Amino acid sequence: MITIHFHDTLAELLPRKITTGSIVCVNSELKASIKDVIESLGIPHPEVEKITGNGRERDFKYIAESGDCLEVFPISPKSNFLIPSLLRPDPLPAYRFVVDVNVAKLAxxxxxxxxDTSYRHDCADKELAAIAGSQRRILLTRDRNLLKxxxxxxGHLVRAFDPQAQLLEVMWLYRLDDKIKPFTRCLxxxxxxxxxxxxxxxxxxxPLTIKYYDSFSRCDDCRQIYWSGSHREHMSKxxxxxxAADIVQP
Ligand SMILES: [Zn+2]
Known part of the structure; x- marks a missing residue:
């Protein structure tokens, strides 16, 4: 038997029929990688930051043995994806995103x-996953199977339903509050x-825009024109x- 302790937010993702707590016991005769075992319990691998077992950090390929006690930790605001880790040796060049249609307003x-946020309303799951992989972007979605x-x-399984709450969730998780550059990107x-x-x-x-506004910007790619009376109000809101949310960092 293998014992797996899922920490913090990961325990909330476990199915109720398996456990009401944070510890799961798994048959050791499965001989599956720890990544496959974790995902079979409903937790997509991008949600995991670190796995330890018998005093050592383990990678996703680790095959647990009978008697193992594994600890699985979630990504959190303490995670830094810009430096290598055992689970993700090739770090991200920057915090950039690709957004699924099920959290479209987040884009x-x-x-x-x-x-920097990639989004298309007609993007199929396979294509979204390919963009996340090839362009090294963080995939934001409510679809667990897509993240698997x-x-x-x-990637991150977005928990909140309200778009503004989703934004705060993502900003908190990736510590984005000091990276905001409003009014710099085409909507x-x-x-x-x-x-x-x-x-x-x-x-x-x-004519009325010419009369009342003097400051304009234009998208380098699609040539859309922006001014203070158009999209700036939405951006300011x-x-x-x-x-106002005063995101608290640990
Ligand atoms: Zn544009």
Missing amino acids: SKLRQLGF RSVVEF LCNGLLSPVAKKDILQFLE TLNGVL
């Missing part, structure tokens, strides 16, 4: 705060915004909501 909110795909190395395509002179875009503006 817009992350872009409003300037975070082996190509997904970094439509994720491209970067650059200042543009009013005289250069007059032909694209409505999101930003003020984040600042």
Whole structure:
């Protein structure tokens, strides 16, 4: 028999029919990797930060033996994905995201705060997983099975239902509060915004916009034009909501 202790937020993901606590006993004759055992209990591997057993850190390929007592720890605000770890030897170059359609509004909110966020409403699961893997992005979704795909190395099962609460959850988990760059990214395509002179875009503006606004920016990729009266109010609302939430770091 193998004993596995799931710590903190991981215990909440265990099915009620298996346990009402945080410790699960598994048949040692399965001879499956610890990654497969953990996922068979309903916990996607990207949710795991560290596994220890018999005093040593273990990787996902470890095959537990009878009598083993394993401890499984969740990713948390203390996790740093920019440095190598035993489970993830190849760290992320930066905190960038790819967002599933089941948390679609999260994509817009992350872009409003300037975070590099890939999103398409028609992206199939296989493609989402491939983007996460090949572009080294953190996959944000409410779909456990999507996170279990082996190509997904970094990801998070979003718990909150409300989009603003989802944003705060992600910002808290990845300690994003000091990385906010509002009004720098296109809400439509994720491209970067650059200042543009009013005289250069007059032909694209409505008469009232020309009359009341003087400061404009334009997306480097899709050429969408932004000004203080358009999307800035939405961005400010999101930003003020984040600042008011006072995200507490451990
Ligand atoms: Zn754009």
